[in-house]
Amino acid sequence: MRIRYDLHIHSCLSPCGDDELTPATVAGMAKLCGLDACALTDHNSAKNCPAFFKAAAFYGVAPLGGLELSTVEGVHVLCLFDTLEKTMDFDRFVYSRLLRTENRPDFFGEQLVRDEEDAILAREPYLLSGDTDIPFSEALGHAKRYGGVALPAHIDRQANGAVAVFGTVPPEGGFTSFELRDRDNLNAYKIYLPADDPVILFDSDAHRAEEIGAAGGTMHLPDGISPAEIPREILRALL
Numbered sequence: 049m050r051i052r053y054d055l056h057i058h059s060c061l062s063p064c065g066d067d068e069l070t071p072a073t074v075a076g077m078a079k080l081c082g083l084d085a086c087a088l089t090d091h092n093s094a095k096n097c098p099a100f101f102k103a104a105a106f107y108g109v110a111p112l113g114g115l116e117l118s119t120v121e122g123v124h125v126l127c128l129f130d131t132l133e134k135t136m137d138f139d140r141f142v143y144s145r146l147l148r149t150e151n152r153p154d155f156f157g158e159q160l161v162r163d164e165e166d167a168i169l170a171r172e173p174y175l176l177s178g179d180t181d182i183p184f185s186e187a188l189g190h191a192k193r194y195g196g197v198a199l200p201a202h203i204d205r206q207a208n209g210a211v212a213v214f215g216t217v218p219p220e221g222g223f224t225s226f227e228l229r230d231r232d233n234l235n236a237y238k239i240y241l242p243a244d245d246p247v248i249l250f251d252s253d254a255h256r257a258e259e260i261g262a263a264g265g266t267m268h269l270p271d272g273i274s275p276a277e278i279p280r281e282i283l284r285a286l287l
């Protein structure tokens with residue numbers, strides 16, 4: 049079966065994300081866009097995933113949890129999990145490795161933790177768009193240790209893309225899946241991929257509601273699986 053996905057979406061927890069892009073809005077927009085599966089992946093934090101999973105269940109969209117890890121080199125790596133429990137375990141690990149800088153909401157933007165009805169539960173004090181002390185070469189191993197998968201994010205972007213930072217995608221990372229922002233860049237960037245049969249994701253990296261689903265990503269999964277099995281099968285396809 050072919051499913052429609054968007055596995056890289058930010059919410060109001062990311063300083064650069066729209067303050068009105070609540071976890072429930074992400075799930076609702078995913079449904080409106082006709083997505084079968086979507087992932088909430090804020091910068092270095094999954095603290096809006098509990099609300100996102102509840103809202104996704106309400107709207108009938110298969111949720112993946114995760115975050116967009118900033119490595120010590122400043123490269124973005126998308127980390128995805130098929131359950132909320134694994135997601136939040138990984139969230140605690142990444143938070144312990146975040147380089148602590150106080151957020152300045154007036155300069156960087158608010159970092160809002162919200163519940164599934166959009167109520168503000170907390171404001172994250174440390175700047176989430178900074179780096180962690182986790183090396184690029186260790187990101188996949190850490191994600192796997194927590195039961196998930198990781199892949200270099202938007203390798204065709206100048207800002208925080210692996211190719212822009214390293215000049216290529218270093219094979220030491222061990223990655224077999226990769227994310228591109230723009231389908232038109234596929235041929236130009238294939239030469240940088242250190243895998244024989246790479247899996248390529250096309251995600252929106254949405255920071256505003258209207259951007260969700262814009263990358264038009266689709267994926268083949270085994271026939272006959274139930275909606276509840278979609279997140280696990282997506283991870284399997286990416287490993």
Ligand SMILES: [Zn+2]
Nearest residue numbers: 116124201208
């Ligand atoms: Zn990024």
Ligand SMILES: [Zn+2]
Nearest residue numbers: 056058116253
């Ligand atoms: Zn992003």
